Amino acid sequence: MKSIVAKALFNSYSYAEYRKLVTDLLSEGKSTGDVQSESLTHYTSLNEARMNRLEKTIKITEDTIDKLQKLDNHFIWLVISEGWCGDAAQILPILNKMALASDKKVDLRIVLRDANDELMSQYLTNGGRAIPKVIVICKEAGIVRADWGPRPKGATQLMADYKKEFRVIDDKIKTDLQLWYLADKGVSVQEELLEIMENIKYNRL
Known part of the structure; x- marks a missing residue:
């Protein structure tokens, strides 16, 4: 396992620890x-309420x-996240429930982007530090096998189309994105990660 990933794992949080933090x-x-x-704290507060709701629904x-x-x-x-990230708030509760349902086949760990700059630099999206990023590690072999994120394909396309047409990321598209997640009900995250x-499974070393 690369030392950067191993170091991040050593300093990672469980889902419950991340939520408490x-x-x-x-x-x-x-x-x-x-x-x-003030704006980041505001977004974090919104995300807190959103995650509380998603954990129930x-x-x-x-x-x-x-x-x-x-x-x-x-x-x-191993998920790279931050409390203010709206996409992370939508996706982390799904990942947690998937891990809990996996009969211990999946262990969910979370790290903060800004505290793990070297790790984030290895998993950029189009050169940007977009989160969340899910790094899939084979526990037995200690090998990174894949990564996913920061959004499901449908949400990514929604953002790309809006940015192409209006050349901005504004409150309108942020609202549209949250509505997309609401309508999707976590299905795309489950399907894409599966x-x-x-x-x-079929391409083991």
Whole structure:
């Protein structure tokens, strides 16, 4: 396992630890990350409420559960995130429920982007530090096998089309993106990650 990934894992959080960290910082009027601002704290607060809701409403499909439990190997999903990130707030509760349903085949760990600059630099999206990023690690072999993120394909296309037409990322597209996630109900994240996991299954070293 690359030393950068191993170092990040050593300093990673469980889902419950990550949630507590974000909540504790909010109680102090802060967010995660190197930059502190009123707007980032505001987004973090919105995300806190969003994650609380998703933890109650997101359903993992029976097909997803079945395929996760039949994985040949055990995996770590190392996720790069920050408390203010709207996409992370939509996706992390799904990843957590998938990991919990996997019969211990998947271990979910989370690290903060700004505290893991070397790791983030290895997983850029079109040269940008977009999050969340899911790094899929084979636990037995200690090998990074794949990565996914920062958004499902449908959400990525929605953003790309809007930016191409209007040349900005504004409040309108941010609202449209949240509505996309609401309508999708976590299905795309499940399907896309399962496809990755099954490809690993049939392409073992």
